[in-house]
Amino acid sequence: MTVFIIRRFMQSVIVVLVMSFIVFAGVNIVGDPVEMMVSDEADQAEREKVIKSMGLDKPWYVQYGRFIAGAVEGNLGKSFVYGEPALQIIVHRIPATFELALAALFLAVAIGIPFGVYAGLKPDTAASKTIMAGSILGFSLPTFWVGLMFIMIFAVILGWLPSTGRGDTVPLMGIDVSFLTMDGLAHLFLPALNLALFKISMVIRLARAGTREVVHQDYIKFARAKGLTNRRVVLVHLMKNIMIPVVTVLGLEFGGLIAFSVVTESVFAWPGMGKLIIDSIQSLDRPVIVAYLMIIVLIFVVINLVVDVMYSILDPRVRLSDVKS
Amino acid sequence: MSGETTSLTPAAGDGDAAAVETPFRRFCRDYAESRIATGAFFLLVAIVLVALFAPWIAPTDPYDLAQVSILDAKMAPGTESLDGLTFWLGTDGAGRDLVSAIIYGLRISLGVGVMSGVVALCIGATVGLTAAYFGGRVDAFIMRIVDIQLSFPAILIALILLAILGKGVDKIIIALVIAQWAYYARTVRGSALVERNKEYIEAAQCLALGHNRIVFRHLFPNCLPPLIVVGTIQTAHAISLEATLSFLGVGLPISEPSLGLLISNGFDFMLSGYYWISFFPGVALLVTIVVINLVGDQLRDVLNPRLQK
Amino acid sequence: MADSTEPTLRVENLETHFFTKDGVAKAVDGVSFAVNRGEIMGLVGESGSGKSVTGFSVLGLVDPPGRVVGGRVLYQGTDLLTLDPEGMRKLRGNRIAMIFQDPMMTLNPVLRIDTQMIETVRAHDASVSKDDARARARDALGQVGIPSPDERLKAYPHQFSGGMRQRVAIAIALLNKPDLIIADEPTTALDVTIQGQILYEAQKLCRETGTALIWITHDLAVIAGLADSISVMYAGRIVEQGSLSDVLDRPAHPYTCGLLGSVPGHNTRGKRLYQIPGMTPSLLKLPKGCAFKERCPHADAACEAAPDITTPVPGRVLRCVHPQLGTGSEVR
Numbered sequence: 003m004t005v006f007i008i009r010r011f012m013q014s015v016i017v018v019l020v021m022s023f024i025v026f027a028g029v030n031i032v033g034d035p036v037e038m039m040v041s042d043e044a045d046q047a048e049r050e051k052v053i054k055s056m057g058l059d060k061p062w063y064v065q066y067g068r069f070i071a072g073a074v075e076g077n078l079g080k081s082f083v084y085g086e087p088a089l090q091i092i093v094h095r096i097p098a099t100f101e102l103a104l105a106a107l108f109l110a111v112a113i114g115i116p117f118g119v120y121a122g123l124k125p126d127t128a129a130s131k132t133i134m135a136g137s138i139l140g141f142s143l144p145t146f147w148v149g150l151m152f153i154m155i156f157a158v159i160l161g162w163l164p165s166t167g168r169g170d171t172v173p174l175m176g177i178d179v180s181f182l183t184m185d186g187l188a189h190l191f192l193p194a195l196n197l198a199l200f201k202i203s204m205v206i207r208l209a210r211a212g213t214r215e216v217v218h219q220d221y222i223k224f225a226r227a228k229g230l231t232n233r234r235v236v237l238v239h240l241m242k243n244i245m246i247p248v249v250t251v252l253g254l255e256f257g258g259l260i261a262f263s264v265v266t267e268s269v270f271a272w273p274g275m276g277k278l279i280i281d282s283i284q285s286l287d288r289p290v291i292v293a294y295l296m297i298i299v300l301i302f303v304v305i306n307l308v309v310d311v312m313y314s315i316l317d318p319r320v321r322l323s324d325v326k327s
Numbered sequence: 328m329s330g331e332t333t334s335l336t337p338a339a340g341d342g343d344a345a346a347v348e349t350p351f352r353r354f355c356r357d358y359a360e361s362r363i364a365t366g367a368f369f370l371l372v373a374i375v376l377v378a379l380f381a382p383w384i385a386p387t388d389p390y391d392l393a394q395v396s397i398l399d400a401k402m403a404p405g406t407e408s409l410d411g412l413t414f415w416l417g418t419d420g421a422g423r424d425l426v427s428a429i430i431y432g433l434r435i436s437l438g439v440g441v442m443s444g445v446v447a448l449c450i451g452a453t454v455g456l457t458a459a460y461f462g463g464r465v466d467a468f469i470m471r472i473v474d475i476q477l478s479f480p481a482i483l484i485a486l487i488l489l490a491i492l493g494k495g496v497d498k499i500i501i502a503l504v505i506a507q508w509a510y511y512a513r514t515v516r517g518s519a520l521v522e523r524n525k526e527y528i529e530a531a532q533c534l535a536l537g538h539n540r541i542v543f544r545h546l547f548p549n550c551l552p553p554l555i556v557v558g559t560i561q562t563a564h565a566i567s568l569e570a571t572l573s574f575l576g577v578g579l580p581i582s583e584p585s586l587g588l589l590i591s592n593g594f595d596f597m598l599s600g601y602y603w604i605s606f607f608p609g610v611a612l613l614v615t616i617v618v619i620n621l622v623g624d625q626l627r628d629v630l631n632p633r634l635q636k
Numbered sequence: 637m638a639d640s641t642e643p644t645l646r647v648e649n650l651e652t653h654f655f656t657k658d659g660v661a662k663a664v665d666g667v668s669f670a671v672n673r674g675e676i677m678g679l680v681g682e683s684g685s686g687k688s689v690t691g692f693s694v695l696g697l698v699d700p701p702g703r704v705v706g707g708r709v710l711y712q713g714t715d716l717l718t719l720d721p722e723g724m725r726k727l728r729g730n731r732i733a734m735i736f737q738d739p740m741m742t743l744n745p746v747l748r749i750d751t752q753m754i755e756t757v758r759a760h761d762a763s764v765s766k767d768d769a770r771a772r773a774r775d776a777l778g779q780v781g782i783p784s785p786d787e788r789l790k791a792y793p794h795q796f797s798g799g800m801r802q803r804v805a806i807a808i809a810l811l812n813k814p815d816l817i818i819a820d821e822p823t824t825a826l827d828v829t830i831q832g833q834i835l836y837e838a839q840k841l842c843r844e845t846g847t848a849l850i851w852i853t854h855d856l857a858v859i860a861g862l863a864d865s866i867s868v869m870y871a872g873r874i875v876e877q878g879s880l881s882d883v884l885d886r887p888a889h890p891y892t893c894g895l896l897g898s899v900p901g902h903n904t905r906g907k908r909l910y911q912i913p914g915m916t917p918s919l920l921k922l923p924k925g926c927a928f929k930e931r932c933p934h935a936d937a938a939c940e941a942a943p944d945i946t947t948p949v950p951g952r953v954l955r956c957v958h959p960q961l962g963t964g965s966e967v968r
Contacts (some may be wrong), residue, residue, distance in 0.1 A: 229729030
């Protein structure tokens with residue numbers, strides 16, 4: 003098991019390095035590196051200064067080495083727009099994004115699994131068919147448009163919930179979180195639901211497919227033959243078997259949630275990483291863009307690693323047979 | 328009840344009675360079992376036709392500055408213009424008829440989505456076939472790349488690429504293609520692996536047919552069913568992705584107004600109550616995507632060998 | 637050998653039909669039998685004869701599109717078909733237990749063995765503590781001959797071999813000391829030596845505890861060493877029934893004769909083995925009248941009408957108009 007973790011860890015490190023090289027190459031080879039690091043209004047003399055100071059006159063591998071060295075130290079350049087180190091700006095916004103993503107994940111599980119299992123157990127009822135129709139709608143609807151509609155209906159027309167922004171925050175273990183305040187929850191609900199919509203549909207379909215497959219297995223019949231209550235058969239025997247694929251997908255999809263928060267944050271003006279990157283792309287604040295890409299790659303690699311490890315914990319067949327992987 | 332019983336299946340109909348029905352007709356019959364999917368299919372055809380014949384169908388050309396007047400701006404759905412033309416869905420902030428804008432927007436959205444899908448399919452299928460056919464280390468290497476790419480969401484990849492490449496129609500298409508090819512590669516590789524071990528491939532190899540020929544003329548056609556399903560659903564994703572990117576302002580430039588851009592334009596007006604500017608393009612987008620997904624869903628059910636009796 | 641009180645299980649005219657898109661398949665079409673205390677009945681038939689469905693019907697485990705449509709299933713006098721779901725649940729795994737065919741898929745792969753055993757105990761008597769339930773589980777494992785039961789309890793199913801898994805399934809069936817066990821081809825997936833052991837232990841168990849046992853199988857050899865009575869099923873109906881020695885020595889139905897004749901024995905060495913010609917008919921397209929007539933060497937016009945149950949000899953039930961009594965087990 004430890005061998006497995008170590009091996010996966012090494013793989014992750016390699017992926018991060020590769021991605022850093024891709025980002026570096028993309029920025030420095032495809033794009034104009036000087037443009038990347040200097041704001042557009044600089045004149046020739048400034049450019050020369052920057053080129054020298056950034057060592058852009060040196061061969062590319064030296065540049066790459068310095069890039070990595072800088073990255074490890076936490077120096078990824080200074081933002082044009084904010085004037086502060088890019089890394090710091092991004093890190094400051096991470097809690098907001100994570101809060102949104104986790105809230106969406108929670109909703110996806112809390113809503114998706116019960117509905118999906120029900121649809122799987124009783125596939126021919128009207129309720130079940132409605133659920134499935136709803137799920138198609140759920141992942142067809144473009145997230146941003148749904149967000150707009152949410153705002154229009156709940157904030158503008160009905161006035162129940164605030165339309166944009168994050169609510170009041172309180173510090174929790176040093177990090178500012180907003181879900182512990184009523185105002186925070188009010189601001190959190192719509193964006194989280196918006197972000198979760200796609201995932202809810204996916205979880206419903208997964209849970210339903212899993213349920214339909216598992217429910218016909220011999221061991222379910224055997225469990226009933228043992229005289230177990232329906233509740234136990236569903237909640238223990240069935241659930242544990244469908245949780246494995248559901249958790250795997252959800253884990254992988256958590257990264258997707260973070261990525262897609264870009265959209266939700268833009269629509270709801272939620273002050274997270276996603277909104278930052280969009281603003282930065284539009285204002286051509288390249289150091290921030292680079293820093294964001296590096297950080298997001300890191301986040302993803304970590305998530306994938308965690309999911310792999312969790313999968314092996316959940317499925318005893320994988321855990322106990324020292325997978326050749 | 329397990330076992331290879333013959334009890335519950337009708338006696339093998341060896342073609343005598345069913346000889347008239349070709350696989351294609353059987354496919355159509357199975358597909359038509361779902362009325363919803365059949366309806367969706369026809370609606371999809373209608374949408375595609377509307378998009379194709381946009382210049383002839385749209386009541387006005389919303390991008391012909393001569394036809395557009397700022398005086399018509401922000402008119403509610405159903406009002407008439409000074410020329411007697413009815414704005415069935417209202418007008419946007421610059422006075423453009425929304426019906427026309429949507430029709431043209433559909434054309435762009437569909438065009439970009441489909442084109443990027445087709446290119447991604449070609450690339451992905453080739454890669455997948457290569458990986459499956461040659462197997463061994465080639466396969467391992469290719470699939471490692473595919474897996475890594477697939478562990479990143481498409482929108483992220485698109486964002487990264489657009490951040491690096493900048494704006495432009497061609498860049499969007501490149502970004503969409505790169506974001507999608509991996510899905511196709513994995514699907515094709517999966518089914519190609521299964522097919523590869525079947526005897527007809529071995530036979531073709533014994534005949535010393537060239538690799539190209541074996542892969543493209545023998546292996547590939549048998550991998551089509553799952554590819555069709557994935558292709559349909561991926562196209563829906565591509566359209567949605569492009570709309571999202573355009574909405575965010577990093578997608579298509581203003582000169583190519585897809586539905587995403589229309590919705591984005593309408594965002595500011597929404598809070599003032601001019602809801603239709605965002606609402607109707609959104610509905611058009613939504614209907615297109617839903618319809619494609621419905622068709623894709625039914626295709627998947629029909630073409631799935633495991634579900635066939 | 638049995639007590640002459642009410643039989644543990646009496647099935648009367650059981651009918652279970654499957655309503656498929658291609659028609660109605662009468663998987664169980666008027667099956668009747670009785671099993672007494674401590675008695676072992678063999679239910680014999682080919683794949684698709686309806687024997688497994690019969691077992692499921694008794695326990696109320698027939699899945700759609702199948703449904704029990706008629707008859708009575710009397711367990712110690714109570715008709716199980718009239719019980720409400722909760723009443724039936726209380727009997728399953730408690731007073732009536734079932735052992736399935738494929739040990740690979742019977743146990744839930746993601747739950748530990750002790751979990752799966754303890755829940756069986758506590759589902760029927762919530763007052764039993766977890767530790768007591770575990771103790772019972774350990775004893776049951778010992779009873780079926782599994783070594784180091786304490787360690788085994790903490791294991792997962794995939795860590796056991798096929799034979800061990802089936803023993804675990806049997807142990808589970810025994811946990812609550814049922815009055816009736818229905819075993820659906822429990823040794824088919826196991827190798828012959830394990831099979832022999834399990835057969836021996838099953839017999840011992842029934843004699844000692846008075847548990848009734850229905851052993852469903854297609855393998856006559858298994859029955860020959862085990863059962864007290866035998867019921868032969870074909871295409872959803874019972875075609876012959878009687879005490880084991882009787883039926884095996886003097887089979888009356890041509891099908892039974894065919895089955896016996898196709899078993900290799902010491903007197904068939906060097907000769908071609910007999911084979912019943914033809915194939916089992918599809919339940920959706922049964923021939924009119926006697927279902928066996930297309931394959932029967934003795935069929936004639938009288939077989940166009942479905943034969944009724946007759947009792948040609950005391951203790952024997954037969955569904956045939958051309959009984960082969962007196963010809964021994966040679967059918968050629």
